[in-house]
Amino acid sequence: MRKPNMREAILAAAEELFSINGFNAVSVRDIAQAAGANPGSVTYHFKTKDGLLLEIYQRHCMPMNLRRSELLEAAKRVRDVQDRLEAIVRAYVVPAFSSGSDLAGGGVRFTRLRAIMSAEGNEVARRIIAQTFDDTSHAFIDAIHESLPHIPRTEIVWRSHFLLGALYYTLVTPERVSRLSRGEADGADPGEAIEQIVKSTVASMQAPALDKRSPRKPPAGRAPADAGLA
Amino acid sequence: MRKPNMREAILAAAEELFSINGFNAVSVRDIAQAAGANPGSVTYHFKTKDGLLLEIYQRHCMPMNLRRSELLEAAKRVRDVQDRLEAIVRAYVVPAFSSGSDLAGGGVRFTRLRAIMSAEGNEVARRIIAQTFDDTSHAFIDAIHESLPHIPRTEIVWRSHFLLGALYYTLVTPERVSRLSRGEADGADPGEAIEQIVKSTVASMQAPALDKRSPRKPPAGRAPADAGLA
DNA sequence: ATAACATTTGTACATATGTACAAATAATAA
DNA sequence: TTATTATTTGTACATATGTACAAATGTTAT
Numbered sequence: 001m002r003k004p005n006m007r008e009a010i011l012a013a014a015e016e017l018f019s020i021n022g023f024n025a026v027s028v029r030d031i032a033q034a035a036g037a038n039p040g041s042v043t044y045h046f047k048t049k050d051g052l053l054l055e056i057y058q059r060h061c062m063p064m065n066l067r068r069s070e071l072l073e074a075a076k077r078v079r080d081v082q083d084r085l086e087a088i089v090r091a092y093v094v095p096a097f098s099s100g101s102d103l104a105g106g107g108v109r110f111t112r113l114r115a116i117m118s119a120e121g122n123e124v125a126r127r128i129i130a131q132t133f134d135d136t137s138h139a140f141i142d143a144i145h146e147s148l149p150h151i152p153r154t155e156i157v158w159r160s161h162f163l164l165g166a167l168y169y170t171l172v173t174p175e176r177v178s179r180l181s182r183g184e185a186d187g188a189d190p191g192e193a194i195e196q197i198v199k200s201t202v203a204s205m206q207a208p209a210l211d212k213r214s215p216r217k218p219p220a221g222r223a224p225a226d227a228g229l230a
Numbered sequence: 231m232r233k234p235n236m237r238e239a240i241l242a243a244a245e246e247l248f249s250i251n252g253f254n255a256v257s258v259r260d261i262a263q264a265a266g267a268n269p270g271s272v273t274y275h276f277k278t279k280d281g282l283l284l285e286i287y288q289r290h291c292m293p294m295n296l297r298r299s300e301l302l303e304a305a306k307r308v309r310d311v312q313d314r315l316e317a318i319v320r321a322y323v324v325p326a327f328s329s330g331s332d333l334a335g336g337g338v339r340f341t342r343l344r345a346i347m348s349a350e351g352n353e354v355a356r357r358i359i360a361q362t363f364d365d366t367s368h369a370f371i372d373a374i375h376e377s378l379p380h381i382p383r384t385e386i387v388w389r390s391h392f393l394l395g396a397l398y399y400t401l402v403t404p405e406r407v408s409r410l411s412r413g414e415a416d417g418a419d420p421g422e423a424i425e426q427i428v429k430s431t432v433a434s435m436q437a438p439a440l441d442k443r444s445p446r447k448p449p450a451g452r453a454p455a456d457a458g459l460a
Numbered sequence: 461a462t463a464a465c466a467t468t469t470g471t472a473c474a475t476a477t478g479t480a481c482a483a484a485t486a487a488t489a490a
Numbered sequence: 491t492t493a494t495t496a497t498t499t500g501t502a503c504a505t506a507t508g509t510a511c512a513a514a515t516g517t518t519a520t
Contacts (some may be wrong), residue, residue: 007497039478040479041498041501043479043480048478117401119348161399166396168399172349173348177390179360199437203436207432207434258508260509267468271468273509278509
């Protein structure tokens with residue numbers, strides 16, 4: 001074949017298919033076919049299916065985190081507290097939708113991929129994510145915490161976690177928003193999604209703290225985790 | 231074999247395995263082995279693997295929605311607006327963690343199952359969910375909307391969607407909360423998760439509306455969905 | 461006990477899967 | 491050119507998969 005760069009074609013096809021169907025449901029043959037390549041070619045370039053996923057992550061993680069860091073630094077310089085908080089949240093959300101250097105939809109595709117991998121409990125993904133995104137996550141958590149010093153850090157962690165969940169779920173099931181809003185909202189419109197997530201997250205961050213317990217040490221005699229519930 | 235009820239054992243094993251690894255990564259043989267049954271038994275009782283998943287959904291959907299409806303009705307009768315809003319959100323969240331009639335952890339397991347199925351884009355699940363949960367979702371959206379009449383319904387839909395995303399993600403990746411909070415929070419503690427989700431969601435629901443456009447009809451000459459972003 | 465039915469077992473089949481590898485072909489360097 | 495290397499192709503293998511089905515076994519009713 002005279003494909004200018006088959007490696008790239010395979011990578012793109014894999015990313016597309018994984019981001020739609022997950023890792024487990026996509027076969028190496030599916031990927032090869034979508035890329036117009038031979039199954040053997042996949043083995044040649046990436047050795048294993050895991051290797052292919054790894055390469056996809058390595059392709060995207062750095063740029064996305066870089067973009068986030070830039071936007072975060074800019075956001076931290078915003079004077080007004082309310083505006084700053086919003087800018088910080090936006091700095092976290094926007095790169096998840098548009099990863100800049102990438103082709104159209106690249107950011108959305110990779111974020112949706114991450115969402116599905118995390119649901120599938122994919123081990124390759126889990127490792128990469130923990131060691132690549134945690135730094136950035138901490139940076140955002142700290143920045144938000146500095147804008148909201150009266151909220152315990154732990155609660156900021158929870159709320160950031162909810163933000164990521166909202167983001168993931170919106171990318172995975174956008175049609176549900178359209179359906180439940182009876183067509184008044186378009187769940188697949190990144191602009192709309194970003195605005196809604198940002199506004200709703202900023203508000204949630206500002207919620208009063210629960211502080212049932214002292215900020216550091218929980219009192220020893222607490223009921224076991226799932227006593228009254230499970 | 232003299233297993234008192236093999237059908238139930240298979241169902242339980244499937245639910246457990248699906249809720250951890252997803253549908254695609256679990257084989258009929260895995261399920262059979264976990265249930266101490268023969269692969270053929272699975273075919274006998276449920277005909278196909280899809281049939282097995284279907285049965286799991288039918289087993290849980292009704293009770294969970296019933297519980298939600300009860301709690302919702304009670305919540306709607308709360309006098310104070312703020313308290314009512316919180317009660318409504320809680321009525322939505324709590325049954326996702328504890329499905330009542332079920333054995334310990336049943337609610338969490340089924341909700342985690344739904345989270346993974348929705349990420350995997352499972353068709354069987356998608357169909358059942360849309361026709362079983364949408365009524366309940368609308369009831370909650372309406373109830374919240376009545377407590378917050380100044381917020382457009384569409385925005386309540388978005389924020390409810392984020393709530394579900396947060397809930398799902400917390401059940402799928404609880405260890406991330408523990409890790410990012412450096413052990414100060416336990417992401418797997420249902421009680422803690424519920425309180426955090428409820429408080430943060432109540433706040434997000436009360437966020438001011440975006441209202442870039444008139445409440446009902448968006449102006450015709452709007453930019454195409456993903457023009458400036460994708 | 462005998463008949464009727466329900467369940468379980470064991471096995472088989474067709475297909476799908478990840479990956480290995482030798483041969484063929486293209487690209488590059490000498 | 492020829493030699494060398496990089497890539498692609500085709501095929502093969504071992505294993506896994508969903509499901510079908512007949513035989514064996516258990517259960518219940520008469």
